[in-house]
Amino acid sequence: MSSNVNATGHGGSHHPNRLAKAKSPYLLQHAENPVDWYEWGPEAFEKAKREDKPIFLSVGYSACHWCHVLAHESFEDEVTAKLMNERYVNVKVDREERPDVDRLYMTFLQATSGGGGWPMSVWLTPDLHPFFAGTYFPKGQFRQALEKLANFWEEDRERLVESGKGIIEQLKSSSNASICSQVYKRLERLYDSVHGGFGGAPKFPSPSQTTHFLARLAALNIGDEKLKSEALKARDMAVQTMVKIYNGGIRDVVGGGFSRYSVDDHWHVPHFEKMLYDEAQLLSSALELAQLLPIDSVECKTLEAMANDIIIYVSRDLRNSEGAFYSAEDADSLPSSDSTIKKEGAFYVWTSAQLDELLGDNSDVFKFHYGVKSNGNCDPKHDVQGELKGQNVLYTAHTVEDTARKFGIPAEQVQVTLDQCLAHLKRYRDENRPRPHLDDKILTCWNGLMLSGLAKASEVLEGQAANALKLAEDSAAFIKKELYDEKTGELRRSYRQGPGPTGQADDYAFLIQGLLDLYEASGKEEYVTWAIRLQEKQDELFHDTEGGGYFASAPDPHILVRMKDAQDGAEPSAVSVTLYNLNRLAHFAEDRHGEYREKAQSILRSNSQLLEHAPFALATMVSAALTAQRGYRQFIVSGEASNSDTTRFLHAIRHTFVPSRVLIHLDPQRPPRELAKLNGTLRALMDDSANARPNVRLCENFACGLPIYDPKELKLA
Template identity: 80%
Template sequence: MSSTTNATSHGGGGRLNRLAKAKSPYLLQHAENPVDWYEWTPEAFEKAKREDKPIFLSVGYSACHWCHVLAHESFEDEVTAKLMNERYVNIKVDREERPDVDRLYMTFLQATSGGGGWPMSVWLTPDLHPFFAGTYFPKGQFRQILEKLADFWDDDKERLIENGKDVIEQLRSNSELAPGDKQLDLPHLSGQVYKRLERLYDNEHGGFGGAPKFPSPAQTMHFLARLAALDMKNEKRRSEAERARDMAVQTMVKIYNGGIRDVVGGGFSRYSVDNHWHVPHFEKMLYDEAQLLSSALELAQLLPADSADRKTLEAMAIDIITYVARDLRSPEGGFYSAEDADSLPTKDSTVKKEGAFYVWTAAELGELLSEHAEMFGFHYGVEKDGNCDPKHDVQGELKGQNVLYVAHTVEETSSKFGVPPEQVQVTLDKCLALLKEHRDKNRPRPHLDDKIVTCWNGLMISGLAKASEVLDGQSTDALELAEASAVFIKKNLYDETTGELRRTYREGPGPTGQADDYAFLIQGLLDLYEASGKEEYVTWAIRLQDKQDELFYDTEGGGYFASAPDPHILVRMKDAQDGAEPSAASISLYNLHRLAHIAEDRHAQYHERAAGVLRTHGQLLEHAPFALATMLSAALLAQRGLRQFVVSGAAEDTATGALLRAVRAHFVPGRVLLHLDPRRPPRELAALNGTLRALVDDPSNARPNVRLCENFTCGLPVYDPGALTLA
């Protein structure tokens, strides 16, 4: 069957459109639509020009609940599809595969509507200039908009074409950032961000602002942890540092105890629709798990070892690792992208519901847990008629259901039922195991987006590398998991010959890598080097930074473009604002400062690139520092000064291990850890690092020791872990 014939067939008879040949799980979800979908390809653009039709661009991702709703209501509807096919060229894009497409048109959507989100619906001229955009539209409204815009195109296309051109020129003009021309007052800007977060902080429930509530580690926890660590021992700023730490810690504890955590199977949903972390939007994203893992570990290190909150944060980290290793890991070691919000309630069901895999009726729990149901229900907030407020359940899918959350502490449960706390915990654990077994056997799992995204694996490598340092035996496989992900990427998503990355893998490598793929993976490899001591990871990171500079650095204007060169991306943008993930520019700034202390012979080169990043985004950083909190914390760290900890000694030597534990005992955000095993000297790295070259044959290395180096000048070797000063 020809592709043209195949493209116009539809799901009514089980026939497929051209998306059946796609690799993206999101696109494959639309392979049976009666819509004549194209991928983002020249073939689609040429068709639009040839037939003089506008383009309807639909952008989403496979775990997106409202994307599914729009598809069921409109894209699976024969009448709507006929209208779309006759009057438009229709393009479907997975935002996770093509963030460059998403970024450009999301900027237009946000500029014209004041908001954004997915599904994103954009109407374009055949030259890819946008003239109208929105998100989810109900079925009737969506069809009306399609008809009106198509009529407008027929009646006054020249006006739409001119408007579209003007839009692109405006976006291009806005993307040409005016560099900052003065020295930034970083402590002042940091104080502004802190004051804003303190003003927004919810003292009762944690988090910043009202519903819906996102964990937003890149915008909040990452910044607050660094602010706290930098200023905790400064008499003038200690109270602010402690408040920064406590806001972040209490937010994380509330998240852990809320319904946003899958208490039965582990892992965290993307956000809660209420203000107290109870009713989640149920999809689970790898990038959220990774960032929450890193934040939990960093904040745990800011607390005393016997702190109850520290134990909760460590449990949170273990929960994430357990979930990701079990449910989001490919057999080859890479990590999958996401699990869907929607699923079938039972194996016999035909209609998916949001959260069906995760929620429970009181009657169901009573039947499964018998004599333990009352205790379990008290502890986890179970109510007879369900515990989900109807105002947070707009589609009525959670009526009568319970989203489990920690409603009472173990001690409170112990007091109510007259059972020792230890026995309460044993009973609760048994109940959770029973529920997991029942759920796994009787409920269809949500759809798994099994594409492997390079940048998100980079974030997870960072989290796992930190876990191997912080948890100290509580999660024995964290380092192994991180290394397996790195091996997978190098084998499947990296071209040794060209040094280039691909962005995604599913049945083979996908589109070309974007700036965040390089930046997040470089960060992950640097963290993995510090955790493992294996030189191969840091030398690969250095090569990737060279390639990122070649492909993405703007030698004329400074800073990094977010997207790879592509003639069909009309504006290459330099986006530095934090979102669900930190920006590539911000992580690159941190990477460059770290690399300047790792490959210190290239210090001037890395410093120049870093200065270019900060200069490029200086004006925005000065006027809206809260939007660039990750970049601000990276700049502040560099201003305070990064420090090298050179640990000399064989990795298997117990004395070396004791020194490493001392170095890793606290969160030191400006730490650069260098490993020097005299029996296996890091020759390739030493060729780029004068400090290591000088120390390779130093006779003082006959015993394991640590040297603390500042401004590339090292102090005397420290042999006693107790004498090591990290402040």
């Protein structure tokens, strides 16, 4: 977005107002606004008392990009200026000239909204007591705030003066909070406090409907004393569920990866097929939840082990030679190379006698730890066809410490023994058992989900970081080469011996999300600019210009009705992920924020009935709306990627799960010139970045704070 100021910094061609006599460059930039501005001083305050009007105070500085945008959109607008002049006394302050004024009202802004920055907009009584404050307001919202607050001043002044917080709540929609509460309460009611998960058997991990939502609810509310206990409960329900999944038979203990679901209520006997979308979503959830825990806690280490387990499995068994990920492995397989009849789980299960034969002296330790029974550990009622009779599905029945106590040996030795046993069983299995059938088609949408998981892994997991980033970049490169048309901007849905049919909404949505995550992880602007281009194409093909929101399917003359399916299933709904994408893109390509936000709002409007009556079916959409309501936060990191100070900043930012994070890299060695064409804040900072020492600017609501030079000063929660 351009501020459209002329060479002198003035917009419009009005007779100069009082600010023409000012010395401050910032005030002079507003000297030709149609707003009847006053400088900070008695002339303005006496007028406010005499006419019994509230004061509108605007604070900024001359190099502030979003101050210029607010000026262009609102202070240069005749209708807005008329409203301001009739109902307020308007005061303009240069924060660099009057830091005392700035400091006083910034404290109020931060106390009442939880954030701060410039431009700062504050509404005051004639005796200078603040009653409402914000930063940058888009044009329509600014005028609405002016009107509402002026009406409140005339009709209910006492209450207005008493509580700025009350006004904030009236100006904010409360619907998202109540909808969030409904989703949370339903999950709390369904939660299995013994075995983790939500509801009874069969149990699906379903991250899009459960842990994804709970992680965001926890991260966004954990810093609020009123909401903290609920936030911690949300976190702990999600963590407990993921830990139980990891320790259950739903995990392939020998080879890694997770089955689609468990037929019982304690994650023991799985339906053995493995799906890429499950691996991807579990990877993301494990990493997000790990970041919400103390780094040395058992649960954090378990979740990081879970993430590593998934990365090892998908990179070894679900990846083609060019780096793209296959779709799935079947549940059924032949028990041995000379068998002719496939059985479910044949590749994965063991008899007690087999383990004795293969593991020798270590067998007893292994069998105790992994819950092996001499007659098999699968309950017959969960084995309808009798295929698992006498077989054992391995699961973590006891901790390493329990096993160590049982056999009177050190825990370290137990872990070494278990690792050796697992490696031996894997070799045996690979050499003697035919693998389940591999579904080797490559889906754009599921690769997009895996991009997100791997990008997060590259940020969070120290040991796996470089490997995870390369895996993600290889997958993106394959999609760009084989499933993307550079000329038209269109995606194909699948690849197997060549590209398949045209892409659907989830192909665009999940890939855009993955590319934004990959940009934040790598700092390579090619990923964010590709995501922007894909969003343009998704809007063109899927946006409903009449009814709002997005269709799920591509245009096709043979499809009689184009459906809009917002409900989450095994995967998040495409439109809910699109809601996240649009809100993030409004901050990456902020010059287009109005366009992105309008489309985002149209998603909520077009799904309002379902959100009202069955919000738990749209958990991803609800968490996307909550994240947007709390406000996205740009972290603009300036500094060479190789500089250790830059690395420290990035490490600090990535150490905490911040759902509303938008991480922008400003590396003078490879300046993001294409992104800067769509991001005014970035343009304003580009010239200064070459010689500056590494720093971070934190921007909220399109208002940026001063540069931070010490990672310890970063406020992430």
